[in-house]
Amino acid sequence: MKTFTDEVTIRIKSGRGGDGVVSFRREKYVPKGGPDGGDGGDGGDVVFVADRKIKSLYNLKLKRTFAAENGKPGQNKNKTGARGSDCIIKVPPGTIIRDKETGDLIADLTEDGQRVVLLKGGRGGLGNTHFATPVNRAPRIAKPGEPGKEKEVVLQLKLIADAGLVGLPNAGKSTLLSVLTKAKPKIGSYPFTTLSPNLGVLDYKDGEQFVIADIPGIIEGAHRGHGLGIKFLKHIERTRILLILIDLSVEDYIKNFDTVIEELRAYSHELASRDRIVVGTKADLVESKRIDDFSSSFKDEDVIIVSSATGFGIEKLKDTIARKLTENR
Numbered sequence: 001m002k003t004f005t006d007e008v009t010i011r012i013k014s015g016r017g018g019d020g021v022v023s024f025r026r027e028k029y030v031p032k033g034g035p036d037g038g039d040g041g042d043g044g045d046v047v048f049v050a051d052r053k054i055k056s057l058y059n060l061k062l063k064r065t066f067a068a069e070n071g072k073p074g075q076n077k078n079k080t081g082a083r084g085s086d087c088i089i090k091v092p093p094g095t096i097i098r099d100k101e102t103g104d105l106i107a108d109l110t111e112d113g114q115r116v117v118l119l120k121g122g123r124g125g126l127g128n129t130h131f132a133t134p135v136n137r138a139p140r141i142a143k144p145g146e147p148g149k150e151k152e153v154v155l156q157l158k159l160i161a162d163a164g165l166v167g168l169p170n171a172g173k174s175t176l177l178s179v180l181t182k183a184k185p186k187i188g189s190y191p192f193t194t195l196s197p198n199l200g201v202l203d204y205k206d207g208e209q210f211v212i213a214d215i216p217g218i219i220e221g222a223h224r225g226h227g228l229g230i231k232f233l234k235h236i237e238r239t240r241i242l243l244i245l246i247d248l249s250v251e252d253y254i255k256n257f258d259t260v261i262e263e264l265r266a267y268s269h270e271l272a273s274r275d276r277i278v279v280g281t282k283a284d285l286v287e288s289k290r291i292d293d294f295s296s297s298f299k300d301e302d303v304i305i306v307s308s309a310t311g312f313g314i315e316k317l318k319d320t321i322a323r324k325l326t327e328n329r
Contacts, residue, residue, distance in 0.1 A: 011151070012151055014045055014149050015044035015148050016146070017144075018043075018070065020143045023037035035128040037127030038078050038079040039130075040073050041071030043122040044070075044084035044121045045121050046067075047116070048090075050090075050093040050114040060155065068085065068087035070084050071122070074127045083124075093111060093114070095108075096155070096156045126142065159199060164215065165177060165243050166243065167260060168218060171247050172281035173215075177214040179311070182200060198214045199211060213236055243277050244261075245281050247282055280295075283310075284312065
């Protein structure tokens, strides 16, 4: 089974240029033919391409080193050597590429099909044809090809979604994602059922679609490395709104809300202040008074009460998500 991988360090190398050659025409009845040494071919480039079919950086983790092909040397009769093949590296949309040594951002691939040439191949060397002069008509000089470039880069995947589901373990995120979208995440009644981010597409009215991301549950102390959720918060950094899921059946739901917000703030103040919807889940497990109390506890928030089991409030939540996203375009 493939493991979800959202960060990997790899070494990349572009191809070396082929050498130019020293060659002279050797034709019948032309005993002193001029130079005809061809140029070397250029080395291949290292090219990154965003491909929506790729969901993880797992395959790159297995190989770690990627090299383009070297250019071929020139030939006689002024024939240029073949160009080296490019090294094409496919990554999921949302992949950030940084220089391992400096940490500088090199590229941010956000669109399917987006391409970036990260390392150009070395240029091919010149054959001796280029060095003929009236004084030296038979030059025995050719240039070697330029070396390729080499670099270590860090690839970080940040999923691209319109809305992100955030909450404590067992808040009902995966179940809600499966109801709102066509996603089929693993669902269970124990902590950390979700071990990696999940994406789903919400089909709304008039063919409009929204992408929703679900990440592992956040627990108190997550920013200090406890649990799994904080590790995956990078995957909701690009979302426009957050859905804060709170289990209505838990006695101290206000404390749970505060825990989620504090852990978000410890990770990023900007993320903690992002526009959000507070979603009270598992309404089928509580009485109407609990629902009323919950709603009145969050007067300054957009609050929606839902039950993924019965479908209660789901359409209202879809409408609210659509409205919020329209406001945040």
